[in-house]
Amino acid sequence: MPPWFETTLAIVAAIAAVFFFGKYREAAAALHESERMKRKLSKDLDRYRDVPQLRALRDGLIGERNLPVDDEGREHLLIRNSARKLVHVTVQRSAAPVAKEEVVHYRVGGEERPLQELE
Incomplete structure (x- = not known):
């Protein structure tokens, strides 16, 4: 195999490795961000889950609903x-x-x- 071909293969492999690790880091960052958003939205959902209960409490305390x-x-x-x-x-x-x-x-x-x- 000629030396220029081996050099070309090494350069192509290095470029492919750089792209692979770049995509890997991007995917890992996206996964981390999605986990963070999932936790945040889960907390928001818990807060909104309480809204009907709080409305019923308010209505019961001000006399619009019988307790x-x-x-x-x-x-x-x-x-x-x-x-x-x-x-x-x-x-x-x-x-x-x-x-x-x-x-x-x-x-x-x-x-x-x-x-x-x-x-």
Whole structure:
């Protein structure tokens, strides 16, 4: 085999190896990114899975939906915590609508503070 042919084969093999390892790194980076996105979207899905439950809780607390009431007048509900475990909540409430420009205050340690809307 002539020396120029062996040199050409070595150069072609080196170029092919560079392209192969470049594609391998690109595929590995894409796989890593897809795993990262899967974890992120899974966390988002857990957050959105709680939305109907939170809406039902809101509606139950403001009186648009009836919660089970015991003999003492306490309302009961079951919701899941961040670890997806069931939690039994007992509520004794009084709900009142608020006018648009009205500021609601509450008292802590003898000091009156304005109440912020829950976001």
